[in-house]
Amino acid sequence: MPTTSLQTATAFSFSAGQQQQLYLTIKRHAGILPSTDVAALCQQYNQPVDVILRACLPIAAQFAVAPISQFFVGAIVCGLDAQGEQHFYFGANVEFTQQALSLVVHAEQSAINNAWLNGAKKIVKIAISDAPCGYCRQFMNELADAQSFDILLPKQQFKLAELLPYAFGPQDLGNAYSLFNPAPQLHGFAVTTEFDEQLLSCALAAYVPYSGNYSAVKISTFENGDFYGCYAENAAYSPSLSPLQSAVSQLHLAGLTMSKEVVKGIELLQTQGKENQLTASQAVLASYNDLPALQSISLPLKIKPTVI
Ligand SMILES: [Zn+2]
Incomplete structure (x- = not known):
């Protein structure tokens, strides 16, 4: 049996006004809530990082573009930059009308991509507004920190190995590197x-x-x-x-x-x-x-x- 840990739902959430204010801040930083803002929120509301991270998920979902499904998913990577500063990197699903469904961007991909492009060196946690689909579990299995980061759902927390046992990964194709741990550029x-x-x-x-x-x-x-x-x-x-x-x-x-x-x-x-x-x-x-x-x-x- 996987050792999933069921956590009690947090009662904390941002008001609609606070969400709107944070949305504008994140938009101004092109999808990032910088470490200083994260620390300020933890202090202001006297809440640990995990609680603030989960409370930000509805804001992440506001960036979704889902004209087909009308299913708005938010994901946030809590990651460390080269200086060890902890930022929130937001992500949301993107759908393309009149095109094959296989072209869509999933929220988890969006958040991981955002962290990767913007200098994150280590992923500590990934919070998601809904359970990750199989495709996203596979996408996360390509990450250097796949065995260590926590996956936070609104009421549960997992390690990737619990959600994707007996996984197929880079090593199966003889690739010793991974996303966030690239091969030397020659x-x-x-x-x-x-x-x-x-x-x-x-x-x-x-x-x-x-x-x-x-x-x-x-x-x-x-x-x-x-x-x-x-x-x-x-x-x-x-x-x-x-x-x-x-x-x-x-x-x-x-x-x-x-x-x-x-x-x-x-x-x-x-x-x-x-x-x-x-x-x-x-x-x-x-x-x-x-x-x-x-x-x-x-x-x-x-x-x-x-x-x-
Ligand atoms: Zn997915």
């Missing part, structure tokens, strides 16, 4: 013209142990800067998060919409000779009307010179 892109450095470094930071297709997407907006997405693969392949899904999720966590009024341009960069993201990206974008055309760039990789 490549660079062979760039001949001036190029967006951040898009290049995003693509090189992609977690692509199975395809080798280093790829990233940049969504430029008219007034709110650029949003980047990175390709994150999974040993079971299907739960992999495409760079476009990753970038769209980041844009929604800033409270923005994929509309022609917001989006100025969309660029996909991937490894020449390994391209497999173009059609998937086009399929997702076909869900929207009147967006600028996807710019697709393929560059060859070169081995970095060895430093002696």
